Amino acid sequence: MDDIRFDETKDMVRYWASLGGGSHAPLRADVSPRDIVKLLPRVFIIANDDGVWKFRLAGTEFYVFYGREMTGQSFSSIWGGDFAAVSDGLDAAAAARLPLVVSSDAWTMDGVVEVETAILPLRSTSDNAEVDRFIGLQTFKSAKPMLLSGLPFVQASVNSTAVVGEKERASLAQARGRIVPAMKLGERPDASIRAVENQVSA
Template sequence: MADIRFDETKEMIRYWASLGSGPHAPLRADVSPRAIARFLPRVFIISKEDGVWKFRLAGTEFYPLYGHELTGQSFSAIWGGDFAAVAAGLDAAASAGLPLVVSSDAWSMEGVVEAETVILPLRASDGHGEVDRFIGLQTFPAAPPWWLASRPVLQASVKTTAIVGEGERALLAQARGKTVPAIKFVERPRAFLRVVETRLTA
């Protein structure tokens, strides 16, 4: 499955796609922690405060993974100098109401491991069409290196950011019970942003 490597990412997108209806992003209130219980230690929520994307919540695995508390911190804290690429992806995902997938390398003093982060837009209410929050999941290989549980990640180095795009429109429409109009995206090569056409089937 090109550009989406981990099954947990696919499952999180499927769950998100099953929420709500119509062309807009799902409502925050529709997300059930019980439905994604096994992912919760690596789930995070971000929102924009005074123009800055910040962690409102970070699951229990993030503290040992990054070596400090992330809740209340800027979302840029885990991306370092590559955050511009992620920020451009967030803007595009919020505008389109579609998921953003970030492929990255997580670096520690012991080595590097591949990571995949899916970031899913949410709305506050039916009367509020704009995305004001994202729920996300960060995933690592099924057999991670020994040090991932004991050596903090110093920085995630972004390889690509991609909107899960036009190839998913029929799936989203089916999941939400309505036809979703097509959306055109503008490629932003300087920010590593591109549209991915892919399928969520295993």
């Protein structure tokens, strides 16, 4: 997981990789809050609502960071003009059934915090093979980013996006005798989307 910088992000990706699903994304029902209880304040779930990704739930710290209730809001609302790069990453992660990691800067009125967002594909029912949910975690370089300012984040600037987790998903798929879909993506000039071409069969 060379594209991941923060330990909590790695923990979230490893947890997601431990869930069932084989060559499909894990089920929403596979996620147990008890398993990630320490991360829950910064965990979120987004769902596709008529083509728009919206927060289905958001941890308690999101209200502190963004100054408003995020549940029901568009996922694009926290990315501003950089959401196009995130949206392309969501499409790539959904197609590959692999995690998306977004590296960004979150700005307050008097400072900036490095942010890493892991966005992990899920599906709502066993009858549906398509990704229609993502569970995510936002991790900050500063343990208490709100100490930079008494005000919430006012904008985000995306530095890069990367589809990651091939090794974790491949090892699980191999154990189940499944095939991991091969993938090959190019790079965006403004915020790169990268993935390693990979295929494993038992």
